[in-house]
Amino acid sequence: MRLIYCIALSIIIIFSSCETDFELNAPYKTTPIIYGLLDQSLDTQFIKINKSFLGNTNNADFAPINDCTQFDYLIAVLEERDQNNFLTGSDTLGEIMIGNLDEGIFYEDSQKIYFLETPNNYLNDDHIYKLKVNVPEKNLNFSAETELVNGAGLMFDFYTKITLQLNGFKCADNDLATTDEYLNTRLEWNTTLNGKRYELILRVHFIEYNLSGDTVSKFIEWDLGDKTSISTNGSEEMTKIISGKSFFDMIDSKLKNYNLEQEVEKRTFSSDAIEIILTAGSEDLNTYMQINEPVTNVVNERPIFTNVENGIGLFGSKFSKKLVTSMSDGTVLELCKGQTTSQYKFCCDSSEQIITISNLTGGVNVGCN
Incomplete structure (x- = not known):
């Protein structure tokens, strides 16, 4: 009888000492996200630069909040390099808020977009373009580069x-x-x-x-x-x-x-x-689109494709x-x-x-x- 009492007391102590609250989320780390396609047939280039977000409840509740997905301030520079990797020019991207967005889980009223005006022949078919982004507040540096699709040959x-x-x-x-x-x-x-x-x-x-x-x-x-x-x-x-x-x-x-x-x-x-x-x-654009095509087999997991250094996303042409x-x-x-x-x-x-x-x-x- 004494043995049974001791076992029961031990179980009560063990369970009463355990916490019922636990964290599903790992410590939050800001992950930069870039999506942009350079197109020298256009007079303006647009690039979306965001950050990841993590909430303590349903993350879909946080997606419509711009502060959760956008950096307050960053410096985005597009560098141009020739085939010998010599720097031939650079431009700092501007930022604008755009509206009239399609319906979705993210903020629909307006979102921040980064842009660069590129008049005729501003981008060179034969050069490589590297996007370098710095977020001073968070000491973040991330980048991505792409060659241009040759317009003259299409x-x-x-x-x-x-x-x-x-x-x-x-x-x-x-x-x-x-x-x-x-x-x-x-x-x-x-x-x-x-x-x-x-x-x-x-x-x-x-x-x-x-x-x-x-x-x-x-x-x-x-x-x-x-x-x-x-x-x-x-x-x-x-x-x-x-x-x-x-x-x-x-x-x-x-x-x-x-x-x-x-x-x-x-x-x-x-x-x-x-x-x-x-x-x-x-x-890179083709690879990204192939990976994200509708799944046609029983395996639902998709590999993650990114060509962004110190971040995720796609920067192509x-x-x-x-x-x-x-x-x-x-x-x-x-x-x-x-x-x-x-x-x-x-x-x-x-x-x-x-x-x-x-x-x-x-x-x-x-x-x-």
């Missing part, structure tokens, strides 16, 4: 350019009586130095006229996917076939759920309605080229009068194209009147 094939210039964007024939008679468009281009990932975007520009008398310039954007080059040395040939049927199905899918459709009187387009944007991304062209007579005819898209009130305001299509079709009117 180009559409000559045959692609001349075909679009002469024939326009051709997705359908000139006869409405032939069902499912769609035509495919072939795009070809050459890869460029330091480019690894190539993305194509197609935009259809139009003007929307409302019954209220308002007019709004709009565009429909179509993601045509991406391709990855074998190397970053450039001069590889790449091809993308754009399905004619998919073009009209895409327009239908973008507009069929437009909740203000009943207020639209008509939609018109100009001779430069089609914009094709080709963007080349650096190898990209470059964009675009082609602007008209829609062919057959494409206009199908857009305005075809079964898939005729309900969206597209009409042509080019008298020359209206007459041409009327002559080709025996009197079909694609005009707005």
Whole structure:
């Protein structure tokens, strides 16, 4: 009996001496975060520089608080070095607060962005750029560097350019009586130095006229996917076939759920309605995007990719080229009068194209009147 009493007393002492409170979080350490892509085709470069945050409750509650994610003061310098690593110039980035942000868990009213104005030919295709950041208050120094995607070497094939210039964007024939008679468009281009990932975007520009008398310039954007080059040395040939049927199905899918459709009187387009944007991304950008693609297997863990020294994030480069062209007579005819898209009130305001299509079709009117 005495033994049982001693054992029971020992258990009570052990458990009463244990603390019930414990810390799930390790001691907080500020981790700098950089996200930025240099693009010499733009007149201003924007870079996001943040810090990690840690709260004692749900971290999602702290994400909307700017003070938790932004440094009060820092010095960000972009250095330019030639191929021999000699410093050829440097610029200090400015800071601005930007608003009109997409909805999300972070602060939506405004966020701090760092920027550098880069007029035409300000950034050199052949040079290396290093971003160096100092946070005096916390004695933090972190950096990242990137080569530029060579803009001069990124180009559409000559045959692609001349075909679009002469024939326009051709997705359908000139006869409405032939069902499912769609035509495919072939795009070809050459890869460029330091480019690894190539993305194509197609935009259809139009003007929307409302019954209220308002007019709004709009565009429909179509993601045509991406391709990855074998190397970053450039001069590889790449091809993308754009399905004619998919073009009209895409327009239908973008507009069929437009909740203000009943207020639209008509939609018109100009001779430069089609914009094709080709963007080349650096190898680091490609690696980052591959790692963060949707998981398709049972392993949900992703490796962490960063090219930031003493921090995390991505500092890379990209470059964009675009082609602007008209829609062919057959494409206009199908857009305005075809079964898939005729309900969206597209009409042509080019008298020359209206007459041409009327002559080709025996009197079909694609005009707005």
